[in-house]
Amino acid sequence: MTDPIRDIAIIGAGPAGAHLASLLSAAGRDVILFDAKGAWEKPCGGGVPTRAIREFAFLLEDSNYPRNLVRRLTLISPTERRVTVKLEEPFAIYSRRDLNGLVLDRALEAGAEFIRASVSDFSREGDDWIITTGDGRKFRARFLVGADGAASFTRRRLLGIFPARDIALAFGYNVIADQASNGKDAPAEEEAVVKFPKNFTGYLWAFPRPGVMNFGVASKLGERTSDELRSLLSNFVTDYYGGQMPLPERVSFFGAKIPTLDLSSWPGLRASGERWALIGDAAGFCDPITGEGIYYAFKSADILARVLIDCASEDAADGLVSVTSLYEKLWRESFGHELEKASHRLPMFYHGRFYGHDFSDAVVRLARYHKGVRTVLVRAVMGDQSYITLKTDLLRRAWQVF
Numbered sequence: 001m002t003d004p005i006r007d008i009a010i011i012g013a014g015p016a017g018a019h020l021a022s023l024l025s026a027a028g029r030d031v032i033l034f035d036a037k038g039a040w041e042k043p044c045g046g047g048v049p050t051r052a053i054r055e056f057a058f059l060l061e062d063s064n065y066p067r068n069l070v071r072r073l074t075l076i077s078p079t080e081r082r083v084t085v086k087l088e089e090p091f092a093i094y095s096r097r098d099l100n101g102l103v104l105d106r107a108l109e110a111g112a113e114f115i116r117a118s119v120s121d122f123s124r125e126g127d128d129w130i131i132t133t134g135d136g137r138k139f140r141a142r143f144l145v146g147a148d149g150a151a152s153f154t155r156r157r158l159l160g161i162f163p164a165r166d167i168a169l170a171f172g173y174n175v176i177a178d179q180a181s182n183g184k185d186a187p188a189e190e191e192a193v194v195k196f197p198k199n200f201t202g203y204l205w206a207f208p209r210p211g212v213m214n215f216g217v218a219s220k221l222g223e224r225t226s227d228e229l230r231s232l233l234s235n236f237v238t239d240y241y242g243g244q245m246p247l248p249e250r251v252s253f254f255g256a257k258i259p260t261l262d263l264s265s266w267p268g269l270r271a272s273g274e275r276w277a278l279i280g281d282a283a284g285f286c287d288p289i290t291g292e293g294i295y296y297a298f299k300s301a302d303i304l305a306r307v308l309i310d311c312a313s314e315d316a317a318d319g320l321v322s323v324t325s326l327y328e329k330l331w332r333e334s335f336g337h338e339l340e341k342a343s344h345r346l347p348m349f350y351h352g353r354f355y356g357h358d359f360s361d362a363v364v365r366l367a368r369y370h371k372g373v374r375t376v377l378v379r380a381v382m383g384d385q386s387y388i389t390l391k392t393d394l395l396r397r398a399w400q401v402f
């Protein structure tokens with residue numbers, strides 16, 4: 001037996017799925033949202049860029065969901081040169097339990113129906129989808145959305161998994177602040193640190209969350225072994241704490257994959273089909289250079305919500321079918337071309353030369369002495385710097401040094 005028919009079924013209640021559920025429910029659509037974990041501590045840095053908190057104002061509206069606002073960023077180059085830049089507008093760092101809780105609570109308040117179970121199967125019956133959960137329940141819906149993250153089950157069934165070239169591997173530690181140290185060991189709440197190791201397609205980070213320091217390393221899958229990544233990470237954490245790793249009882253380890261699409265994957269990338277669509281990580285919407293995907297999770301949910309609301313109001317059956325072409329057009333225009341450009345820039349960013357040095361080394365050196373280069377860096381962190389003009393903007397600013 002299946003339940004009554006819903007307008008839209010969403011698999012996954014992370015930032016993408018829960019945000020979509022809240023927008024569609026607020027617009028009067030009948031939405032059912034599935035996730036076995038609810039609001040959970042997903043492996044993540046939890047860094048929400050300035051652009052996201054500007055565009056999605058609800059993120060900072062409710063102080064019940066704690067976060068840190070970061071106003072300084074220290075960059076460490078492959079030759080250990082450092083520069084600290086002040087951010088005109090902060091970016092936010094959340095524990096993922098809090099961020100997911102915020103978005104899921106909004107979806108529930110807007111009227112979405114939440115099923116705390118994982119989806120184990122789905123199939124078509126005429127124009128409808130029959131969705132089966134791990135505990136054997138069945139649900140019926142007119143439209144299916146996969147918002148189930150980098151290892152998306154929905155994507156696997158509808159399009160196939162991401163190939164290895166499209167994936168980065170990330171490991172990290174969450175370190176609880178040491179109460180016994182009377183605040184001496186507390187994270188520097190307003191400052192994040194990013195380090196670029198030599199000959200490495202990725203970076204290390206230290207992100208201060210309320211009461212917790214989040215450390216991580218991300219790199220293209222297959223470039224380094226897991227042991228090498230873990231050892232880079234441990235050295236970084238040890239350096240951060242002045243030569244000593246925090247006691248094991250304060251430390252929890254995590255690892256996960258991030259979609260970071262290769263340049264060759266963008267032209268043929270699809271995120272929808274007849275009566276289905278993918279959003280967020282499941283669609284591959286992450287910045288290939290930084291691995292940042294929270295903004296794109298919200299943004300793709302926004303775009304799909306608009307398309308579903310507009311198309312479905314045209315007239316039931318045909319409206320839903322025309323979702324595909326409109327959604328594909330809009331995500332590409334909104335951020336797809338920019339992300340494709342980031343894939344194009346990736347080799348220059350991590351392995352290129354600039355003014356006779358490794359790219360990140362040259363940028364850190366120049367930024368120490370030149371406000372113009374710092375401005376480009378600050379704009380990059382805020383999400384205001386286009387990858388399309390990154391090199392020319394840096395060249396223009398760097399040229400002014402001389």
Ligand SMILES: Cc1cc2nc3c(=O)[nH]c(=O)nc-3n(C[C@H](O)[C@H](O)[C@H](O)COP(=O)(O)OP(=O)(O)OC[C@H]3O[C@@H](n4cnc5c(N)ncnc54)[C@H](O)[C@@H]3O)c2cc1C
Pocket residue numbers: 011012013014015016017034035036037038042043044045046047048049117118119120147148149150152153170171172216255256257258279280281282286291292293294295297
């Ligand atoms: C180590 C690491 C660090 C990162 N740091 C940052 C950062 O600092 N800033 C940033 O912007 N991005 C970062 N990212 C990327 C960011 O985590 C993702 O881009 C973001 O979470 C994508 O949101 P989403 O809603 O698409 O997917 P997710 O957040 O992965 O949510 C997917 C949801 O689907 C659920 N699900 C999965 N399968 C099923 C199923 N079969 N049935 C029902 N539910 C299911 C899961 O339980 C999960 O809740 C990082 C990623 C990693 C791995």
